[in-house]
Amino acid sequence: MGLELLFTLKHELLISLSIFLLLFIFVGSNHTKGATIIHIVNALLLISVFFFLFEPKQSFVFNQMFExxxxxxxxxxxxxxxxxxxxxxxxxWLKHHKNVIEFYLLLLSSLLGMFFMISAANMxxxxxxxxxxxxxLAAAANFDLEKRKSGEAAMKLIYSSAFSSALLLLxxxxxxxxxxxxxxxxISEKIPVNALSQFAFILVFSGFAFKMSVVPFHLWTADVYEGAPVPVTAFxxxxSKAAISFVFVQVLFKVFIHLELSYTISLAVVSICTMLLGNLFAMRQENIKRFLAFSSIAQVGYILIALMGSHEVAQSAIIYFLLVYVFSNLAAFGVIGIISNSLGKENISDYKGxxxxxxxxxxALAIALFSLAGVPPTAGFFGKFFLILAAASKGYYLLIVIAALNxxxxxxxxxxxxxxxxxxTSENPMPQVLVQPITKVALIVCLIGMIxxxxxxxxxxxxxxFAKPF
Amino acid sequence: MNLLLLIIIPFLTAVVILTAKDFKQSRSIALVGASIQLVLAFFLLNQYQAAKALVQTEAFVFEQSFEWFPSLGIQFLIGVDGISIAMILLTALVVVAGILVSFTMEELHKEFFFLLILLSLGAYGFFISLDIFTLFFFLEVAVIPKFLLIGIWGSGAKQKSAMKLALMLMGGSALIMVGLIGLYYFSNETGNRSFNMLVLAQYPISYAAQLVFFPFLFAGFGVFTALFPFHTWVPDGHSSAPTAASMFLAGISMKLGGYGCLRVATYLMPDAAVHYAPIIITLASIAIIYGAFATLMQTDLKYINAYSSISHCGFVILGIGMLNKTAIVGAVMQMVSHGLMTALFFAAIGMMYQRTHTRLVSQLGGLLKVMPFISSVFVIAGLCSLGLPGFSGFVSEMTVFVGAWQNPNFWYRLATILACASIVVTAVYILRAAGSSVMGPITQKNFLHLTDAQWNEKLAAIVLLSGIVIIGIAPFLLTDLLSSSTDVLVEKIINTF
Known part of the structure; x- marks a missing residue:
């Protein structure tokens, strides 16, 4: 039993271990160099990445609460x-930051929260x-303490999160x-199909919609993304978006399965709005972080239309898409972060030449953008195609036409x-930027992933x- | 023969180009790769004829299938028939010629040759695909190289043209995607879903579904081949592109669309093709006539060729829309012929522009005296374009007309007559352009010390010219190759009448 518990909770235990390590060993000591801490955390995370190959079987703990x-x-x-x-x-950026331990403490705690959220089998x-x-995350968004915009971003994030949590709780x-x-x-066995249950669904859905920045709950996104430091924005x-999407697929297909008709209608409406508004606003952005914010809103729109398809196809298409999205979007954020950190330039027009x-x-940036746009041979093409294929599996052809136009x-x-x-061509293009070896490796990993x-x-x-009938 | 070689060799060429040290290395690597591919294409032709002599029943030969995404029924399925081999030969010829005329492209040379080879990789992959997902994949692979080639190495309003071209072609792809998904879900509704073209042909989708999805596919591929309302990218794209990219665009890329209209839209949805034939023919006739008259007004040589391409590609669509064997054979011949001819035309224009730094007919004159080879090539390409007997243009257009006339319907005949009449307009603009730019007295003093073509440029012209002349003199070589494959297509259409 003990061993099984260990295997079931291996991801969570490892991340908790990392947090404890940071808290008790490094917080007190001022001698440790930033780079050392980064390497240690990276090594632990690398182990966590490969954990999925190790004893992946079905199990429940904590009185059926944790799956x-x-x-x-x-x-x-x-x-x-x-x-x-x-x-x-x-x-x-991290190496020279004086609060590198706090950065990891915040993001690792958030990651731990996401693990619990994904594994949850109980509301x-x-x-x-x-x-x-x-x-x-709200604290992390405020990580550039001296910047006004960073504080504003954190406030907006905390207010909108609190509001969405309230809706969700209701x-x-x-x-x-x-x-x-x-x-x-x-719940899925007992939930009746009536007005109240539909109302409950709408409330839960709104809670999710806030976190996934689905239109019309997207208003916080661009400001927060612009204000937060690039790594936090990337996170x-x-x-964060991938985690909440994973859970949303579970909750939608598992808990609200009997409300399919009503959730399909709401999904159809918001997905069209999300794609369209995300795209239209992205066209007009000048700040590249805001631009990526709106483009990521549009990407969520494609995920939502896939949710209307038949469940097995939709689930695998969405998870695959998000995996590709991790590589493509992080490569884009990586390049932007390097530029923003070393030259302080964040405008699209700065990228001339x-x-x-x-x-x-x-x-690296171009291939990442091609992958986000869904152009072959990058994986983004397959991701988008499968999402749209999933959406069509229940015959919503009008939606896929709209998605195609988008x-x-x-x-x-x-x-x-x-x-x-x-x-x-620019008179004074950006000078050559030194890329750290470890950053280069990460970018190459992203590129390999995308191809x-x-x-x-x-x-x-x-x-x-893994796809199974729900 | 292993068809995978046709994809692997361009891929390896592209990878090796990235390791090149200087400009000379990258261009020679590209040339060697393209030449190997040309030899391979002729070898494929030879093998195909040998294989056809043995088994005559099979529609496609050298089939190979690899599982790609088995849970979605997506395969990597390749195979060829006569039509695809004709297209592969065309591609191989144009690629070799395109690389030969780019021997002075020193700016960012690695990227340039890499993108050219990547574009050709997309085209080869497209022509050998028998699975429409694979086909769509390769179709889109070829879009980005075009965008970058025009935008980086182009001339004039290159960024605008590159954007316009990329967006319109992506729009076409988006329409195609909807059509493909329709085919996927409506064909073989009880069995396993598949993108396999052979399976889809075996279980045609219902008439109602065909009526819905045929326009998506036909218009989507139509964007690529400059079908009338979607032709606007052609003039800008072609005229802004560097020479080799113009050749690839007009010679190969526009043929992707024609091939798709025929192989995917018409072959897999024959009932809808019959239903929509009047619309297709109307649009094709408009493109032919409008293209011809629009060309009359142009003063830039590249625009002249680009608009005339709209008109010539109209013949391809017209041939497909007529839905009988002769017309479809004519359409495919016209694709090959137009590919070679227009590539030659762009090559000659490129060579002239490189020396005189102008493409305006009014500023050119008397070039025949200082560069006889280039000027002759230019005139020959023009003559082929206006359909002079002895060149490929004549045979292919004639075949389309003969096929089109077979249909006794009054409106079809009217369309045929109008299309025939457009040749007169073609003659006007070609002869005018040729006359005032290469003949007559030398208009500018600095033309006097211009040099004629280098060996590489001569070779490029000869490669394309030999294709044009061989088809012109011995058209049976091409018709024999196409005949059995078009039978398979036409059989499906006739069954639906």
Missing amino acids: SNGLIQFQKSILSLGLLLISALSFQ LFFYLGLELATIP GISFVYGLTGSLNFTE LSVV FYQQNKFLSW MIISFYYYLRIVRNIFME VLGLYGPVYEYIAA
């Missing part, structure tokens, strides 16, 4: 990979994980009132940056093998 299986462990590994890449990509446990995942209490249970399986936009001096970074819009703004990088995940079919098949 673990192969898919969940794979998802946790994706999230660990995300944090690992962020940590390696922002090495330069209360889920809520606990969600809060643990969110609150440290929804959960309605669900409890209707079914008398907080357990996911019991918010990639890891970028290729003249920084060939490797240019290609992809053209998104293509325009991604290409606009590529055009600045390669085609514009190989699509061309090499078994990755998708590995995810699809």
Whole structure:
């Protein structure tokens, strides 16, 4: 029993161990160099990435509140990979930061919260994980203490999170009132199809929508992304969004399965709005972080349309898409972070003539943008195609036409940056930027991920093998 | 023969180019890679004919299938028939010629040749795919190289043209994607889903679904081949692109669309093709006539060729829309012929521009005296374009007309007559352009000390010219290759009448 508990909770235990290590060994001592801490945490995260290969089987602990299986462990590994890449990509920034330990403490706690959230099989446990995942992020968003915008970002994040949590809790209490249970399986068995349950669904959905920045709950996104330091923005936009999407798929297909008709309608409406508004706003952004914020809103729109498809296809398509998204978006954030940190430039027009001096970074950013746009041979193409294939599996052809049109819009703004990088010539282009070896490795890992995940079919098949009828 | 070689060799060439040390190395690596590919294409032709002599029943030969995403029924399935081999030969010829005329492209040379080879990789992959997902994948692989080639090495309003081209082609791809997904879900509804073209042909989708999804696919591929309302990227894209990219665009890339219209849209949804034939023919006729008259007004040689390409690609669509064997054979011949001819035309224009630094007809004149080779090539390309007997243009357009006339419907005949009449307009603009730019007295003094073509440019012209002349003199070589494969296509259409 003890050993089994160890295996079931291996991700969580490792992250808790890292947190304890940081708290008790390093916080007190001023001698340790920043780089050492970063390497230690990276090594632990690397182990966590490969944990999914190790004893991935179905098990429950904590009185059926905590579930673990192969898919969940794979998802946790994706999230660990995300944090690992962020940590390696922002090495330069972290190394000289005086509060590097606090940075890791916050993000690791948030990661731990996400692990609990993904594993939750009970509404209360889920809520606990969600809060643990969110609150440290607000502090992390304020990490550039001397910047006004950073403080503003943190305030906006904490207020909107609190509001969305309140909606979610109200929804959960309605669900409890209707079914008398907080357990996911019991709820799905007992939940009636009536106006109240639909209202409860809408409330829970709004809570999720806030965190996933679905239109019309997206207003906080751009300001927070712009104000927070790039690594935190990357974490918010990639890891946090991936985690909440994983859970949303579970909750939607497991708990609210009987409300399919009503959730389909709400999903259809918000997904169209999300894609369209995200894309239209992204077109007009000048700050590259705001730009990525809106483009990531649009990406969530594609995830939502896939949710309307048949469950097995949708689940694997979404998880695959998010895996690809981790690589592509983090590569983009990585390059932007390097530039922002060493030159302080964050505008799209600053990237004019970028290729003249920084060939490797240019290609890395361009390939990342192609992958986000969904152009082959990058994996983004497969990710998008599978999402849309999933959406069509229940015959929502009008939606896929709208999604296809949106992809053209998104293509325009991604290409606009590529055009600045390669085609514009600038009088004083950005000077050559020194890339740390570990950052270079992380970027190369991202590039390999973006190319190989699509061309090499078994990755998708590995995810699809977990798909089961809900 | 192992068809994978057709993808592996460009891939390896592209990778090796990245290791090149200087400009000379990268261009020679590209040339060697393209030449190997050309030899391979002829070897494939030879092997195909040998294989066809043995088994005559199989539609596609050298099939190979690899599981790609088995849970979604996506395979990597490749195979060829006569039509695809004709297209592969065309691609190989144009690629070699395109690299030969780029021997002075020193700015960012590695990237330039890498993207050219990547573009050709997309085209080869497209033509050998038998799985429509794979086909779509390769179609899109070829889009980004075009965008970068035009935007980085182009001239004039290059960024605007590159954006316009990329967005319109991506728009076409988006339409195609919807069509593909429709085929996927509506075909073989009880069995396993698949993108396999052979399976899809075996279980055609219902008439109602065909009516919905055919326009998506046909218009989507139509964007690539400059179908009338979607032709606007052609003039800008072609005229801004560097010479080799113009050749690739007009010679190869526009053919991807024609091939897709035929192989995917018409072959897999024959009922809808019959239903929509009047619309297709109308659009094609508009493109032919509009393209021809628009060309009349152009003063820039590249624009002249670009607009005339719209007109010539109209013949391809017209041939497909007529839905009978002769017309479809004519359409495929026209694709090959137009590919070679227009690539030659762009090559000649590029060579002239490189020396005179102008493409305006009004500023050129008397070039035949100082550069006889280039000027002759230019005139020959023009003559082929206006359909002079002895060149490929004549045979292919004639075949389209003969096929089109077979349809007794009054409106179809009217369209045919109008299309025939457009040749007169073609003659006007070609002869005018050729006359005032290469003949007559030398208009500018600095033209006097211009040099004629280098060996590489001569070789490029000869490669393309030999293709044009061989098809012109011995069209049976091409028709024999196409005949059995078009039979398979036409059989499906006739069954639906």
